[in-house]
Amino acid sequence: MVDIVGLISSTVIIFSLYSLLSLSLNLEYGYTGLPNFGKVAFQAVGAFVCGAFTAYAISFIVGSTASIFSPESVQIRIEFSKMNILPTVTIFIVSLIAACIISGLFGYAVSKPALKLREDYLALILLIFGEILRLIVRNYYPLVGGTHGLAAIPNPFSWSGEFVLPLYSVITIIVTLLVFIFLQRLLNSPYGRLLKAIRDNELASQVLGKESVRIKGQVLTLASSIAGLSGGLYAFYSSYVVADDFIPQKTFDAWLIVILGGAANNKGVLTGALVITILDRSIQYLSGLVRFPFEVNYLRYIIMGLIMIIILYYKPSGMIKEKPVKTPAVQVLKHE
Amino acid sequence: MVFPFDSIIRSILLGSLYSLMALGLTMTYKTGRFPNFAHGELITIGAYTSAIFSRYVDFTYASLIAALVSALTGGLMYILVCGPLLKRVGKILFLMVATFSLGLVLRSLIALLADIYGVMNIKPLFVNRIIISINGIVINTLFIWSLLASWALVVSLHLFLIKTKLGKKMRAAANNPTLASIMGINTDRMATLSWIFAGMLAGVAGSFWGALSNVTPYVGWLALLTFFAASVIGGLTSFFGTIAGGYIIGFAENLLMDFLNISLGIDTAFKPLMPFMIIVVVLLLRPSGLAGISFQKALSMIRGMKRW
Numbered sequence: 063m064v065d066i067v068g069l070i071s072s073t074v075i076i077f078s079l080y081s082l083l084s085l086s087l088n089l090e091y092g093y094t095g096l097p098n099f100g101k102v103a104f105q106a107v108g109a110f111v112c113g114a115f116t117a118y119a120i121s122f123i124v125g126s127t128a129s130i131f132s133p134e135s136v137q138i139r140i141e142f143s144k145m146n147i148l149p150t151v152t153i154f155i156v157s158l159i160a161a162c163i164i165s166g167l168f169g170y171a172v173s174k175p176a177l178k179l180r181e182d183y184l185a186l187i188l189l190i191f192g193e194i195l196r197l198i199v200r201n202y203y204p205l206v207g208g209t210h211g212l213a214a215i216p217n218p219f220s221w222s223g224e225f226v227l228p229l230y231s232v233i234t235i236i237v238t239l240l241v242f243i244f245l246q247r248l249l250n251s252p253y254g255r256l257l258k259a260i261r262d263n264e265l266a267s268q269v270l271g272k273e274s275v276r277i278k279g280q281v282l283t284l285a286s287s288i289a290g291l292s293g294g295l296y297a298f299y300s301s302y303v304v305a306d307d308f309i310p311q312k313t314f315d316a317w318l319i320v321i322l323g324g325a326a327n328n329k330g331v332l333t334g335a336l337v338i339t340i341l342d343r344s345i346q347y348l349s350g351l352v353r354f355p356f357e358v359n360y361l362r363y364i365i366m367g368l369i370m371i372i373i374l375y376y377k378p379s380g381m382i383k384e385k386p387v388k389t390p391a392v393q394v395l396k397h398e
Numbered sequence: 399m400v401f402p403f404d405s406i407i408r409s410i411l412l413g414s415l416y417s418l419m420a421l422g423l424t425m426t427y428k429t430g431r432f433p434n435f436a437h438g439e440l441i442t443i444g445a446y447t448s449a450i451f452s453r454y455v456d457f458t459y460a461s462l463i464a465a466l467v468s469a470l471t472g473g474l475m476y477i478l479v480c481g482p483l484l485k486r487v488g489k490i491l492f493l494m495v496a497t498f499s500l501g502l503v504l505r506s507l508i509a510l511l512a513d514i515y516g517v518m519n520i521k522p523l524f525v526n527r528i529i530i531s532i533n534g535i536v537i538n539t540l541f542i543w544s545l546l547a548s549w550a551l552v553v554s555l556h557l558f559l560i561k562t563k564l565g566k567k568m569r570a571a572a573n574n575p576t577l578a579s580i581m582g583i584n585t586d587r588m589a590t591l592s593w594i595f596a597g598m599l600a601g602v603a604g605s606f607w608g609a610l611s612n613v614t615p616y617v618g619w620l621a622l623l624t625f626f627a628a629s630v631i632g633g634l635t636s637f638f639g640t641i642a643g644g645y646i647i648g649f650a651e652n653l654l655m656d657f658l659n660i661s662l663g664i665d666t667a668f669k670p671l672m673p674f675m676i677i678v679v680v681l682l683l684r685p686s687g688l689a690g691i692s693f694q695k696a697l698s699m700i701r702g703m704k705r706w
């Protein structure tokens with residue numbers, strides 16, 4: 063008997079995590095033209111913040127002095143989250159907010175020096191930023207345990223027994239929808255048109271008095287906090303964070319979704335996320351049926367990389383093309 | 399007293415390998431003005447080829463075979479993926495994403511095959527004899543060979559680019575493709591040639607790299623951002639800037655790191671941070687790297703300072 067509920071809810075969670083990360087990349091790359099090759103760094107910040115905050119907060123509430131990485135702390139966290147509903151949920155919400163804010167701050171801090179650079183240099187420096195962050199966290203023990211990682215980050219619904227995953231999937235999909243609606247509202251406005259103007263011709267927008275560097279900084283900050291949100295949700299889902307989880311391949315996944323679905327089109331990005339989630343899940347499912355003589359992840363990356371190259375060559379605009387910004391003015395024009 | 403000499407020897411060895419790798423990156427960058435994120439995989443392929451062939455033939459021949467295989471892969475990369483994409487789409491960002499995915503595909507393919515055949519972590523058969531050993535300072539065959547090979551390659555490449563007609567054509571095509579094609583140079587063929595040369599350099603570098611450390615499917619990828627730093631120091635375009643960059647990275651990663659480790663107690667696990675920091679600093683302060691510095695100007699500046 064296949065666990066249908068578990069399968070569906072984990073698929074929904076993975077879809078939401080992919081969607082959140084890709085939506086934030088779409089805001090940067092699709093709308094504003096910022097080639098963020100270090101997307102994973104901002105997701106990582108969210109995950110680290112959530113992991114460390116939750117662990118320290120529970121240790122503080124219980125009054126335990128043991129290191130948060132020790133087995134007894136792990137035991138304390140598991141027990142605590144099963145017994146105390148309200149504190150666990152509160153910690154969950156507070157740490158997600160903290161993850162958003164701190165990731166946003168990171169995005170802002172990076173944007174200050176980096177945004178003056180040319181496109182390819184910007185991509186390179188963001189990629190390097192992600193690697194620097196990973197390397198530091200990997201070798202700095204107190205934050206999330208260096209190479210060993212931080213285990214047993216309690217899911218906010220641990221108390222619900224077998225309903226953990228379904229409840230959590232509902233939360234993640236609601237968060238994703240909220241972010242989606244927020245981005246749709248934000249981008250179908252004069253602001254969205256401004257972003258596209260900067261993307262298409264930065265010099266012209268500057269001539270018209272738009273401070274492009276400042277606006278790009280805003281975009282990077284906002285997108286980073288969304289990425290941080292996805293990282294936080296990921297940490298609570300996998301209940302384990304380790305620095306080496308956040309490798310550039312994750313950035314690649316987000317890029318694939320955005321380019322496959324259609325840059326500068328949030329609906330396209332959701333479609334792309336759905337396709338990649340289904341692909342991901344079916345490869346996972348297949349690996350359960352057939353015994354491959356190799357690790358399945360390699361096959362997954364080969365397929366994804368080939369899809370990316372083919373899409374770039376044959377249909378660089380993606381599955382759903384970019385649409386004009388739907389401001390009220392456009393609707394008035396349509397009616398006339 | 400081992401510390402400075404030991405580190406200096408290692409710095410020179412790694413520096414020469416980095417400059418070989420970075421030279422290929424610079425050459426491919428000049429063909430289409432996009433950084434090739436799949437360059438690391440050319441090194442991995444070279445390392446694997448030489449490691450596998452060194453079991454059957456001498457390491458020298460294995461290196462030559464590695465250079466050939468990597469050169470072929472480099473050429474195919476351009477002919478099959480980058481060239482058509484450059485003509486069809488032409489957006490630098492797309493090319494970067496495409497090379498990134500190409501690297502991912504090749505890396506995963508190598509890992510998949512290595513997993514099947516059980517060669518996830520191998521070493522080439524290379525007899526590393528000690529030539530000179532004074533008070534613990536060891537100079538071995540690997541050091542001599544890689545230094546000789548890298549300099550022979552660099553010098554012959556330089557002579558080829560400067561003296562021969564084909565080399566001149568290649569430089570012309572890289573500097574100004576439009577003008578070159580007006581003069582009847584097949585810029586596409588020249589670009590393919592650049593990629594083949596880049597693959598060749600990467601293959602030789604990878605072969606020695608494998609003898610130095612181990613060969614895994616990730617050697618090239620792990621080295622990629624490090625020698626990217628060398629290329630960035632050269633402004634991604636300058637031939638000599640890149641070579642200098644390779645040595646700067648080599649020394650920063652070994653001599654400077656060892657110095658910091660001994661004097662300040664910084665963990666050597668932070669070693670990869672050195673090239674990353676160099677990239678960040680160079681890009682933020684002087685994105686054109688050493689490429690923009692004219693030798694004459696620098697000389698006159700130094701002279702001026704002296705007088706003052």
